[in-house]
Amino acid sequence: MxxxxxxxxxxxxxxxxxxxxxxxxxxxxxxxxxxxxxxxLGHKCIDIDCNKIVAIEARGFIFGATLAQELSVPLVLARKPGKLPRATLQQQYKLEYGQDTLHIHRDSLQEGDRVLIIDDLIATGGTALAVVKLVEQVGAQVTHACFVVALPELGGVSRLQKAGVRVDYLLEYD
Ligand code: HPA
Structure with a gap:
């Protein structure tokens, strides 16, 4: 490591x-x-019982794409407004100043899906928690989230855990 x-x-x-x-x-x-x-990341995730990966724009796409191929599950992209061409679900989340929105194609998720979130880094967890809510909009569930880097002092890891998500990562920094 x-x-x-x-x-x-x-x-x-x-x-x-x-x-x-x-x-x-x-x-x-x-x-x-x-x-x-x-x-x-493959070793961490290979035994996770998920049927979809949601990767978060933009650096999450890099690792989400390789993992989805390794786990043989669909890769679903959570993107900023105006990027996805089909009908979307959307969820607002707070930034330090103001707010932003994440979208997912509405037909990419189905009720009962078990989702693994992938991103490069978890800090305050705002975007990952927005994905949890997006996924819940269709009656699906985020069961796990995996990151390359965690900054646990910024609170995102514990916020996700409180939302019922099992969190894993390769490295942490204070
Ligand atoms: N790196 C990348 N993204 C981030 C960081 C960081 O240290 N902190 C919050 N978002």
């Missing part, structure tokens, strides 16, 4: 003063660490 950690760059004061930004673009630029990340 140290190889993966070493390939993630920390950028001080991005995007705002005081924030230590954990940047996975440097991980993607290191093929060995990137391959290892995909392999470890």
């Amino acid at each position: 140290e190889k993966i950690r070493n390939a993630i760059t920390t950028i001080a004061n991005f995007p705002k003063p005081g924030i230590q930004f954990r940047d996975i673009t440097s991980l993607l630029e290191c093929p060995e660490a990137s391959r290892l990340t995909v392999e470890k």
Whole structure:
């Protein structure tokens, strides 16, 4: 796991003063660490009883796509407004300043689906919790969520757990 950690760059004061930004673009630029990340995520997720993966825009798509192929389940994209061409379900969520909305194609989820959420990083959990609500709109359930990086001090991991989601990740940072 140290190889993966070493390939993630920390950028001080991005995007705002005081924030230590954990940047996975440097991980993607290191093929060995990137391959290892995909392999470890596969090990974490291979026995999860899910029938769909929902990947969160944008960096979640990278890992969600490879995992969906490995687990042989459909990959469903949770996207920002104006990106998905068919009819969508939508869910608003709070940002530090203001709010944003996530969409999923309405016909991509069915009642009873058991969903695994994939994203690169969990911080406050706002987007992942919006996906939990989106999925619940159709009577489906998010049973698990898996991330490359967790920042548990920002509260997202425990918020997801309180919502009944089993949370896993490869690395954590304070
Ligand atoms: N990296 C990437 N995305 C983030 C971070 C971070 O450190 N914190 C909140 N969102």
